[in-house]
Amino acid sequence: MAKSRARAQTPYPFSEIHPKFRVHGWSELLGAEELVLATEMVRHFIVTGETGSGKSVSAVMRLLESILRYPEAEPYSLYANGVGSAAEKEEDLRPAVLVVDPKEELEELVGRESKGRKVTRIAYGEAGLILDFFEGRRQGEMDAFEVMDLILMQSDFYVMDQATTREPIWNMQAGLILKDLVAIDMWLAKQSMDHVKLLWDGTREALEKCEDFKSVTANIRYDPNNYFKPMAALLGLSAGQDGSLPMACYLETAQVLDVPGELTVRLVTMVTLYHSTRSGVVWMANGILADIALDEFAACVCLNPLEPPPPDKRFCIKDALDGGDAVVYVPSAVSPMADMAGRCIKSKFFEFAFQRENKIRPFFYVVDEAHRFLTAGEQDGEQSLLDRCRAFRTGVLLSTQSIASMSYRLERSAGSGFNALQIILNNCGNALYFRTSDIHTQENLRQRIPDPPFPNRPHVIKVRPLTTLPVGSCYALRANGTWGLFQVHLPPQLNP
Numbered sequence: 001m002a003k004s005r006a007r008a009q010t011p012y013p014f015s016e017i018h019p020k021f022r023v024h025g026w027s028e029l030l031g032a033e034e035l036v037l038a039t040e041m042v043r044h045f046i047v048t049g050e051t052g053s054g055k056s057v058s059a060v061m062r063l064l065e066s067i068l069r070y071p072e073a074e075p076y077s078l079y080a081n082g083v084g085s086a087a088e089k090e091e092d093l094r095p096a097v098l099v100v101d102p103k104e105e106l107e108e109l110v111g112r113e114s115k116g117r118k119v120t121r122i123a124y125g126e127a128g129l130i131l132d133f134f135e136g137r138r139q140g141e142m143d144a145f146e147v148m149d150l151i152l153m154q155s156d157f158y159v160m161d162q163a164t165t166r167e168p169i170w171n172m173q174a175g176l177i178l179k180d181l182v183a184i185d186m187w188l189a190k191q192s193m194d195h196v197k198l199l200w201d202g203t204r205e206a207l208e209k210c211e212d213f214k215s216v217t218a219n220i221r222y223d224p225n226n227y228f229k230p231m232a233a234l235l236g237l238s239a240g241q242d243g244s245l246p247m248a249c250y251l252e253t254a255q256v257l258d259v260p261g262e263l264t265v266r267l268v269t270m271v272t273l274y275h276s277t278r279s280g281v282v283w284m285a286n287g288i289l290a291d292i293a294l295d296e297f298a299a300c301v302c303l304n305p306l307e308p309p310p311p312d313k314r315f316c317i318k319d320a321l322d323g324g325d326a327v328v329y330v331p332s333a334v335s336p337m338a339d340m341a342g343r344c345i346k347s348k349f350f351e352f353a354f355q356r357e358n359k360i361r362p363f364f365y366v367v368d369e370a371h372r373f374l375t376a377g378e379q380d381g382e383q384s385l386l387d388r389c390r391a392f393r394t395g396v397l398l399s400t401q402s403i404a405s406m407s408y409r410l411e412r413s414a415g416s417g418f419n420a421l422q423i424i425l426n427n428c429g430n431a432l433y434f435r436t437s438d439i440h441t442q443e444n445l446r447q448r449i450p451d452p453p454f455p456n457r458p459h460v461i462k463v464r465p466l467t468t469l470p471v472g473s474c475y476a477l478r479a480n481g482t483w484g485l486f487q488v489h490l491p492p493q494l495n496p
Helices: 002-008 055-069 073-086 107-112 144-152 156-164 169-189 193-208 229-236 244-256 261-272 275-292 317-323 336-353 382-392 403-411 417-427 439-448
Strands: 045-048 096-100 119-123 130-132 326-330 363-367 394-400 430-433 473-477 483-487
Touching: 045 055, 055 096, 055 107, 055 363, 055 394, 055 473, 096 107, 096 317, 096 336, 107 119, 107 326, 130 336, 144 169, 156 169, 156 275, 156 336, 169 193, 169 229, 169 261, 169 275, 193 244, 229 244, 229 275, 244 261, 261 275, 275 336, 317 336, 326 336, 336 363, 336 382, 382 394, 382 417, 394 403, 403 417, 403 439, 430 439
Parallel strands: 045 394, 045 430, 096 326, 096 363, 119 326, 363 394
Antiparallel strands: 430 473, 473 483
């Protein structure tokens, strides 16, 4: 297994002889042919600017269009004629694409330029295909620690509390309580899924014998489509002074099913705690479950470690990457859970990007309002991904209104948010700064553009500050070291 994984992660980068990308409307920036080396495209882009500055029409849409049209006929012909029989097939060079489209401005372009690709839409809160969060991992071979570690790193409630609290013992204990509940389910599932159902049905039936709980136990049943719903219902009833009874019913049912004591000892201890202490742990656990136990979230992402979504509902990332599909995720609203679903989808795409079988095929991640979907984890954080993924023909386009919004998001994550932001910015070799009044963005641009060659001359951004740029005008810094102030000239058919 280790040898197979090592082969799967062998880098396979672009070279300078590969077909170039054509970005229409960028003649002032790129020259008359409007071409960008493939090696520069995977040095990543950051595009920043306020609403109405032209960043979407002039930059994000043009770059996405270039990715979807790659490789265009003329650049590919030059490449194929140059390398002869060693040329990679045009079909294999067609990129797979993940587009995160919060403002629903990009989906139409993806459909128009799909060029025969399979296009999959995943929208928060809408019935459709579901991401299997554990795709690529063998269910039955995972343990509860692995399952909850993966899930907790996606929970804003857990991650932000860890980053800001002086007493992490509370969220750590809450995480362990959830781990124990998952471990019991996993132990029972190895016997049969019927045993898992018996645990939750038995708990519900025991609680219904008490008049105080009889009317609020409907969700305490195993739900394959929303795995954490019964846990949320159980712990929701376990916080107050009378909260020991629901967990006691659960533990009695587990004992009837011969669940080993080492799996239940922490839960037994929690039941005996003074109610205010128990309430603190349960409150934290319920905060985590509020992120992951909603039906709207479960309609996009399956967090069930016991069984995957049914085949007709399952979205397979491995097939999308290897087949060159286009996937559009539409959060539909500003919602912490919608953002979390987007981060889950992103992290799974990048997990498979480093292991995909078709190493020739590029993969691009294009995300609008990128600050909403940033993470700082060691495995799925952009500060870890960007440097590695260029060696796997993987490029990233981050579009955001301001660097301040990226900073705010990362500062609320575990770890050093400031350093994570600097690593992200340093790894975006291509940067386009459209009109903005954001001080963080202005300072970042000031740091990246060299001082005037003559002493005492004003810096260019003081002569032409970001706040004065017209629509479609931007400061552009390219991965090849060139920079300047450019106006994007869109052909008539591309003007909004």
